[in-house]
Structures are given as structure tokens and as C-alpha cells.
Amino acid sequence: MLPKDLIKRTRLRSICGEMHSGFGAMRSALQGDFPNFKVWKRAQADIDRITTIWRECLDLYGGPFLLDERSMADAMYAPVVTRFIT
Numbered sequence: 453m454l455p456k457d458l459i460k461r462t463r464l465r466s467i468c469g470e471m472h473s474g475f476g477a478m479r480s481a482l483q484g485d486f487p488n489f490k491v492w493k494r495a496q497a498d499i500d501r502i503t504t505i506w507r508e509c510l511d512l513y514g515g516p517f518l519l520d521e522r523s524m525a526d527a528m529y530a531p532v533v534t535r536f537i538t
Contacts, residue, residue, distance in 0.1 A: 453524040460519045467505050471528045475502065482535040502532055
């Protein structure tokens, strides 16, 4: 699940580290399925950062996964998708 390419591996470590240690406001705000829930300002900043990470990776590597091929980064960000859709 680690890319062989050193540049991709470096990017993976960076975005996985950010996922591991950050986005506390988003984690607190988006805990489950709450219809009509208003997202907190701090949580929105986390959401914006996550979508920026995704967009940058997909634009840079062409998808369909964050780093072109399936990696630990996809596994670490997969739970965020469920937070976004519920």
C-alpha cells in the first residue's frame, strides 16, 4: 500500500500524517447522520482542506485513487467519505 515512487511516497506520508493528527473540528462536527445539520465554521475549514488534498492528488496523479494506484492514503481518507455523505 506504499507507492514505490519516492515522490508519491512522500506525498502519501504527508497527507496521511495530516489525516492522523488533524481535522479535529470535522471529526467532532460530523459524527453521524444528522439531517439539516449546520456545519461549524472550523469544521468547514477542515472540510475545505480535505477536498483540496483530494483535488490536488487527483489532478496531479490522474486518479482514480489519490496517488494513481490504491494506497494507504485512500484507506485513511475512506472514513471521511462516510462522514461527508451522512
